[in-house]
Amino acid sequence: MLTYLCFDKHFELYLLFVFRRIEQRISKVRYMKVDIERIRKDLLDNSYAAFFIGGYGGAIVEAHDIENMSPDELIDLAVEQGVDLNKYQS
DSSP: OOOOOOOOHHHHHHHHHHHHHHHHHHHHHTTOOBOHHHHHHHHHHHHHHHHHTTOOTHHHHHHHHHHTOOHHHHHHHHHHTTOOGGGGBO
């Protein structure tokens, strides 16, 4: 007996959109050599600015997380925040 999942057409389009965005992000980063410590420093600076200037208390926790992130996690966070990784090519 075959079972099929029925998705709403809008949900299918949304999933297609999400997978394409992920594919685009991966293709941009895949072969680029970047300076991870510069990315880490700039993400930390942004986080501290959000805390001291914007009053966002969670930024201190985020800064602690950034200090302990692996290079892959840093790149994912930078892409998520819209950072242009071309600035960090080494």
